Amino acid sequence: MPEWNIPYDFMLCEKTDCPRAAACLRHIAYMRELETETILRIINPRKLPADDSGDCAFFRDATPVTYAFGFKKMQGRMFPAQYVAFKNILMARYGRNPFFERRKGAFPLSPKEQAWIKRAARRAGAEAEFEFDSYEERYHWMD
Known part of the structure; x- marks a missing residue:
């Protein structure tokens, strides 16, 4: 719980x-x-x-819903050009520092945010199944 x-x-x-x-x-x-x-x-x-x-x-x-933390492992599962495109998509949305905070798992990613990041990886051409670095069950207090 x-x-x-x-x-x-x-x-x-x-x-x-x-x-x-x-x-x-x-x-x-x-x-x-x-x-x-x-x-x-x-x-x-x-x-x-x-x-x-x-x-x-x-x-x-x-x-409770599943929150995700970080996506450093995903970089190794993408081609360099795909990762650059993926990083640019996320930096355009979040900015430089917030992108790196999300990447290293500094705070939880809601299911809605996880879905957006997975779509960004597909748009960048990643074919591997996207997995975050870790997961945790939490109550969904805020949107």
């Missing part, structure tokens, strides 16, 4: 009668924070659905 490092600015939901509360990361985090914190950042209850349909714009699935 991943660690519960709830970000400070993550909005919590206090609606206990919601049919999706047991699977909602915002509500589960609320229940945990209720026991330990003095001040909570909650979603305005008046902005939550009044009915019990479970159709909520604030719902966030509590199922």
